[in-house]
Amino acid sequence: MFDHLRNQWRSFRSQPAGxxxxxxxxxxxxxxxxxxxxxxxxxxxxxxxxxxxxIVLPGPGLLAxxxxxxxxxxxxxxxxxxxxxxxxxxxxxxxxxxxxPR
Numbered sequence: 001m002f003d004h005l006r007n008q009w010r011s012f013r014s015q016p017a018g019x020x021x022x023x024x025x026x027x028x029x030x031x032x033x034x035x036x037x038x039x040x041x042x043x044x045x046x047x048x049x050x051x052x053x054x055i056v057l058p059g060p061g062l063l064a065x066x067x068x069x070x071x072x073x074x075x076x077x078x079x080x081x082x083x084x085x086x087x088x089x090x091x092x093x094x095x096x097x098x099x100x101p102r
Contacts, residue, residue, distance in 0.1 A: 002035070006059070012024060016087065017042075017091055018084050018086055018087055018091075019084060020084065020086075020087065021073045021080035021081075021083040021084045022075055022077070022080045022081060022084055023071075023090040024073070024080065025073060025076070025077055025080040026074070027076060028074045028075065029075075029077075037075050040071050040072075040075050041059070041071075041072060041075050043068075043070065043071055044068045044070070044071030044072035044073075044074075045067075045068065046059050046068070047064050047065070047067055047068030047071065048064070048065050048068035048069060048072070049068075050068075051063070051064030051065030051066075051067075051068055052065065069083060070083070074083055
């Protein structure tokens with residue numbers, strides 16, 4: 001089981017930044033059935049809602065939101081595009097921060 005997850009992670013990381021989530025969506029869209037799609041979407045939305053609650057309550061809220069958004073992006077092209085845009089913006093900010101004189 002962990003080997004499968006590790007291979008999926010490596011495949012995801014090997015995609016170019018800013019296109020990863022859309023590529024993952026395209027890979028999953030050809031293989032998933034309606035029941036699996038619904039289950040993944042519900043799990044993603046539940047994780048996002050729990051993450052929002054955990055921002056106020058104790059727990060890893062941001063981590064839950066990120067994982068939930070990733071699940072939703074597997075089944076929604078709109079969400080995949082949004083996450084790719086967020087990734088590009090975060091990478092630009094991180095690059096500027098790294099290059100800033102200290």
